[in-house]
Amino acid sequence: MIESAWDYHRRTSYDRHDMTGHYMDWSCQPNVFKTYPGRETAALTQDIVLSQENLSDILIDNYAPVLDSEIDAVRLARILHMTHALTAKARHGGLDFYYRSVASAGALYPFELYIAALNVPNLDVGIYHHNVFSRSLTILRPGNALSEVSRAIGIEEEGQPATVFFLTSIFFRSSWKYRERAYRYHLLDTGHLMENLCLSLKSERLRFKLHYDFEDRIVNELLGLDTTREVCLAAACVWGTAPFPTDRPPGLGNLAPDLGVCSRVSTREIDYPVIREIHTAASALIEPKEELPEMIERLGIVVQSWTEVSMIGKSPEEMSYPDAVLQRRSMRNFVRDKMPWDYFTALLKALCSDAVTKDNEPWISNSVLSIGFLSGNVEGLKPGFYLLDRKNHAAIGFVRESFMMEEMAHVCLDQAWLANSALHFLFMSNLNMLEQTWGPRGYRYAMLSAGRLGQRIYLAATSMRIGACGIGAFYDDEAVKLLGLNNQTNLLYLVCAGPIRKWSLPR
Ligand SMILES: Cc1cc2nc3c(=O)[nH]c(=O)nc-3n(C[C@H](O)[C@H](O)[C@H](O)COP(=O)(O)O)c2cc1C
Structure with a gap:
């Protein structure tokens, strides 16, 4: 049973003299696009005007949000486009393959992006999945998720965010090739995606906060994930200036049982318990007691x-x-x-x-x-x-x-x-x-x-x-x-x- 990062990292080390050969079973190749058959989608505008600023202008040390900025559906579409987009197409084995704006070990793209829209003008409140292929949002759970988000992330004095982004990773997408070592890539790849999100929020001069600390169980349930297959690794709250409607929209309805099934990406998946174990071990939140060491x-x-x-x-x-x-x-x-x-x-x-x-x-x-x-x-x-x-x-x-x-x-x-x-x-x-x-x-x-x-x-x-x-x-x-x-x-x-x-x- 893996209970520490040290054990996980050691166990998944490569050793020149002990590399077990691994052949990739193409018959169970994971699907790199998550889909929710039969669910309604909301189109995102394709008419996106991009800024022409430089990266160095965004990465300035004294980043300060513009306090009267609002996050609406058009802006959300731009943020999503700058965070995760298909950028190149190739043919592999007679099939189209798409490269993306985010680097990913083995081009396996384990990550997915979700949004809790709490107050986005022109978008109904609810939980959405970002479909990077069709550039649309799939509606997973209509309703106001504020109470779940507050319990999971702890919303402080800053007030209610307009939107919360959740970044997840699907285990089998990477473990299909990298087996137990894949959890390293789930984290690294999701970090790559996270930085794109962070830069796009900065570029929009929005007020936001990244969260690596949240109650795993509440967030995973909120998104309807099958946690033996897919888990949330990071989140980001974003604030806007649009006033919240005075009559509060109703809360989220019950979780539809079919959502979890969509975390499956292959008809034949191999479970690597070590990955689930290290992830579970990392679910506990610890407040450091002493001054942080360098x-x-x-x-x-x-x-x-x-x-x-x-x-x-x-x-x-x-x-x-x-x-x-x-x-x-x-x-x-x-x-x-x-x-x-x-x-x-x-x-x-x-x-x-x-x-x-x-x-x-x-x-x-x-x-x-x-x-x-x-x-x-x-x-x-x-x-x-x-x-x-x-x-x-x-x-x-x-x-x-x-x-x-x-x-x-x-x-x-x-x-x-x-x-x-x-x-x-x-x-x-x-x-x-x-x-x-x-x-x-x-x-x-x-x-x-x-x-x-x-x-x-x-x-x-x-x-x-x-x-x-x-x-x-x-x-x-x-x-x-x-x-x-x-x-x-x-x-x-x-x-x-x-x-x-x-x-x-x-x-
Ligand atoms: C965490 C991580 C590990 C990677 N490891 C290697 C590697 O060891 N060797 C290599 O040639 N490329 C490596 N890559 C690059 C990926 O193969 C590349 O991102 C992927 O094929 C997609 O292509 P693109 O980055 O050109 O879009 C790595 C990328 C990431 C994010």
Whole structure:
């Protein structure tokens, strides 16, 4: 029985000398689009006007919402489009396959998006599922969900939100390929989706709050999920200015029994109890007793010297934020050209935005995750291993000088092309410290945060027309050894970035 994140992470580690061959059974390939046969849908407007601002304009540190903004059906359609959209089509095995605005391990897209509309002009109150394929909302439960949302999330003095977004993951979509290791990807992938949502809400200058803490049972029931197959991993409350109607709409009716059936994505699914066990273990909410420890000091890494990196200057973006979201793809055609310094600092800037928050929210605080990077080919930077201190305005800590890109490519299941990328960003966590502070739920915070920051690297890279690719496949112990981490710390995720073929500096 898996009861701790440490146990789960160890158990799902890859070992070069102990890789059991796994053949993917195409006869039970999961459906990547969730459907609700026979249920009514509400069309979302396709007539979407997108902003032309840059990602760096959205990722400013002093983000402040515009207080008179309202969230209506048109705005909701734009938010959804910028959060999760189909962006490219390919033919695989005689069938159409759609890539999306969100990166996902193995292109398996385990995540789904739901909305509780509490006060959205032109949209009836109720619970909806976002159908990314048809760009519509399926009505799951008409009625006012305010009381369930309040019980599940705890709505504070800020008042009633206009909308609440819920992000779920369907286990079998990823475990079909990755088996027990899939829970890592459920969290990382959902983090990628979460960051797209967060950026689109910021771009709309709306007031919102992300929630990784909520009563799992109430939320899963609210959405009508079959929790042996699909679970909620994150939520976001969004406030608008439209006055609430004086006559309160009736509450939600009873849950229709057929909703849960729709969490099934294949006629023959394989259950991996370990995934359910780690998820259940992470359902308990723990209030940390003491001051939050700084993860960066607990990795077992000795920093030789710290240097503050100046973030002044315009980011070399060549593409607007919406274009970057809609054109983002995983790139593997890296070339060994030097990454110019301003490209490097633009990536750091993207990673450091929101690093310091007033209320020290765990998913973005430095108590769950530390970022490091291997520099292979960056102008003005010795090849080597560095840490990034997000709190201190992007100070970089020099750990050791060495060209480690080839060794890391070897650790990453011999994905040789990785050696050509200029940078490997490393997301690391001391799982022991994480669990002492947050219990197993800390694993959710850390992995979701890593996914969020990974999506940011992708978008920042795309907007500068360089490449990025997330890497979830590595021999875990070899990574620990190569980086010199202590025996409580693990690499959770790696995202590489750098110049790609056909790349040229804008002049
Ligand atoms: C969590 C995660 C892990 C990934 N791991 C790898 C990897 O190990 N190797 C790789 O080549 N791509 C990896 N990818 C990239 C996916 O294969 C890619 O996102 C997916 O095929 C969809 O393609 P797109 O990103 O171009 O839209 C990963 C992506 C994510 C989000």
